[in-house]
Amino acid sequence: MPPSALLPVLLGFLIAVGPVSTDMYLPAFPAIEAALGGRPGTAQITLATWFAGLAIGQITQGTLSDRLGRRLPLLFGTALYTLASAGCALSPDLTTLAVMRFIAAFGGSASMVIPRAMVRDVADGHMAARLMSRLMLVMGVAPILAPTLGGFVLKVADWHTIFWIAAAYGALGCAVVWKLLPETLPERGRVKLGPAALIGRYRAIGRERSFITHALILGFASFTTFAYLGGSPDVFIAHFRLTPSQYGIVFGSCAVCFIAATQVNPRLLPRFGFSRLLHAGVAVSLLAGLGLTGLAVAGLGAWWIYAVLIALGTASMGFTNPNATVGALSRHAAHAGSASALMGTLQYMLGAGSGLLVGLAADGTARPMAVLMLIGALGATAADLARPRRPG
Helix, strand or coil: CCHHHHHHHHHHHHHCHHHHHHHCCHHHHHHHHHHHCCCCCCCHHHHHHHHHHHHHHHHHHHHHHHHHCCHHHHHHHHHHHHHHHHHHHCCCCHHHHHHHHHHHHHHHCHHHHHHHHHHHHHCCHHHHHHHHHHHHHHHHHHHHHHHHHHHHHHHHCCHHHHHHHHHHHHHHHHHHHHHCCCCCCCHHHCCCCCHHHHHHHHHHHHHCHHHHHHHHHHHHHHHHHHHHHHHHHHHHHHHCCCCHHHHHHHHHHHHHHHHHHHHHHHHHHHHHHHHHHHHHHHHHHHHHHHHHHHHHHHCCCCHHHHHHHHHHHHHHHHHHHHHHHHHHHCCCHHHHHHHHHHHHHHHHHHHHHHHHHHHHCCCCCCHHHHHHHHHHHHHHHHHHHHCCCCCC
């Protein structure tokens, strides 16, 4: 397989650290709370610290990758993720687990921000959107398998094993970076900036209207997604009484819808362009959020109706996420790592807030999850209306 064909597979494997680490332990929330003495809803705090670690880590990792190249920060970040995941498995209480999750996220953020910058290193425009969609096909396998695997593990072992599996995944990621991943940022393209110049760069990137509006769309889409991630175990397992394995099937089915949309997206790009497809994705997410909130507030609907509406909203992300990413990075080829880091930090700051809120607001119903998903969709809609229109 030539390097150009292998690159999306390698990057997809690395960026899948995010969904593997987020999704695989969702079915274990009730078991973690029972084992570590937390009340229902407190396990979401560990999800919030994970997102906070991603937010802080990405702003560092992106800058390092612009300065040192892509491979070295990836290698060290993945190694830190591996060690902290082992720490999660050994945690004696929720506080320690939350701290270990933060450290794991700080290291794992390298595998989430740097692959996007590597895509920008080698492609732009429609080609980058197609490559990003291919990458999301590879990483999309993770959210299908992760919660199902987590549910299966809980049948034969305890929640600690889930984090040992994550540590093994991280160790394999280190091997992938060390042995297989090519460097996409040559020495002549690396930028070495002092603290003042670096702050100035982030300020300049953040003031650029096309960047900030596309980044906000991605950030509010993540707010919606993470409200679902944090709230869905309580909704489907505690409220609707599905087993962890059944929840894994529901979660995986929604992920299939996301993957299908990411693969339809590049086929529609030549006809409609990424700007119109992005607008359509945001609109569908808003419709799904309105439907979920209406049902939840009224206390109506069977579990499968919620699953269908969530699947519709999840599918919309298959259009929103790759196209918003391309729109945000398109004008920042010279410092794609910094732009990707700033975008990722905004994305996961919003995600951390959503994960924390859904845990604090947990009331045994679907209302907190649904309302927060709608708030995220409304934020994405506002950012979509504010972004500059451009062909393609």
